[in-house]
Amino acid sequence: xxxxxxxxxxxxxxxxxxxxxxxxxxxxxxxxxxxxxxxxxxxxxxxxxxxxxxxxxxxxxxxxxxxxxxxxxxxxxxxxxxxxxxxxxxxxxxxxxxxxxxxxxxxxxxxxxxxxxxxxxxxxxxxxxxxxxxxxxxxxxxxxxxxxxxxxxxxxxxxxxxxxxxxxxxxxxxxxxxxxxxxxxxxxxxxxxxxxxxxxxxxxxxxxxxxxxxxxxxxxxxxxxxxxxxxxxxxxxxxxxxxxxxxxxxxxxxxxxxxxxxxxxxxxxxxxxxx
Numbered sequence: 223x224x225x226x227x228x229x230x231x232x233x234x235x236x237x238x239x240x241x242x243x244x245x246x247x248x249x250x251x252x253x254x255x256x257x258x259x260x261x262x263x264x265x266x267x268x269x270x271x272x273x274x275x276x277x278x279x280x281x282x283x284x285x286x287x288x289x290x291x292x293x294x295x296x297x298x299x300x301x302x303x304x305x306x307x308x309x310x311x312x313x314x315x316x317x318x319x320x321x322x323x324x325x326x327x328x329x330x331x332x333x334x335x336x337x338x339x340x341x342x343x344x345x346x347x348x349x350x351x352x353x354x355x356x357x358x359x360x361x362x363x364x365x366x367x368x369x370x371x372x373x374x375x376x377x378x379x380x381x382x383x384x385x386x387x388x389x390x391x392x393x394x395x396x397x398x399x400x401x402x403x404x405x406x407x408x409x410x411x412x413x414x415x416x417x418x419x420x421x422x423x424x425x426x427x428x429x430x431x432x433x434x435x436x437x438x439x440x441x442x443x444x445x446x447x448x449x450x451x452x453x454x455x456x457x458x459x460x461x462x463x464x465x466x467x468x469x470x471x472x473x474x475x476x477x478x479x480x481x482x483x484x485x486x487x488x489x490x491x492x493x494x495x496x497x
C-alpha cells in the first residue's frame with residue numbers, strides 16, 4: 223500500500239467567479255499554464271495564493287509503477303475544488319475555511335474514486351485546515367507560532383563530566399538560545415456544517431498558555447516547568463510535551479481537541495507530541 227501526496231498551487235483572482243471579468247486570466251478562462259510550479263491559475267492583481275495537499279492511498283501498477291497519475295490529481299483539484307473556493311471567496315469571504323472542507327473533499331473524492339485519503343488546505347505558509355475522507359465530521363486546524371528562549375541542558379543527577387559528554391555545547395553554564403516554532407494541531411468538530419472552534423480561538427489560547435509563559439525567558443531559571451531544582455531538562459522533546467499539557471485543557475474547554483503539538487528547535491530539529 224502506498225501513500226502519494228501532491229501539492230496543487232493556485233490563485234484566486236479578483237473577479238474569478240464572474241465570467242468575462244475584467245482581470246486577465248480571471249473567470250471561466252484561467253489562461254495558459256506557463257508556470258505550473260508556482261501556481262495555476264497564476265496571480266493577477268491582488269489575488270489570493272492557496273495550496274491543496276491532496277493525499278491518495280492505494281497500490282502501484284506493477285508495470286507502470288504508477289498508483290495515480292499526478293496530472294489526474296492536478297486536474298481533479300482545479301476542476302472540482304477550485305470552483306468551490308473561488309465561489310466562496312467572491313460570495314461569502316467571511317466563511318470559515320473548515321466549513322468548505324466537506325464540499326472540497328466530496329468533490330475530490332468523486333474525481334479520485336476510492337483513492338483519496340485526506341486533503342490539507344494551506345491558506346498561508348503557517349495556517350492550514352485538513353480533513354480525512356473517511357471522517358468528514360471534523361477538521362484539523364494548524365497554525366504556527368514563535369517564541370525566543372534560552373536554555374541549558376543539564377541533569378543534576380549526572381556529574382559535570384557526564385553532562386558535558388552527553389550534551390556538549392548545549393551544557394554551557396550560561397546557556398544558549400533558540401527561536402522556537404510551535405505548531406498545535408487541533409481537531410475541531412463541525413456543528414451545522416461549521417467548525418466549533420476557529421483560528422482566533424487557537425491564537426488566543428496558544429498565546430496565553432505558551433507564548434506569554436515562555437517567550438524571552440531562560441527556561442531553566444524563569445519557568446516552573448523547567449526549573450533547575452525539580453523541573454524537566456528543557457530538551458525539545460520535553461518542551462513539546464509541556465506545551466501540549468499546558469494547551470490541551472484550554473482547547474478542550476473551548477470545545478475542541480488538541481491532537482498534537484510540534485516544536486522546532488532549529489530548521490533541522492523538531493519533535494511532535496504525542497508522536
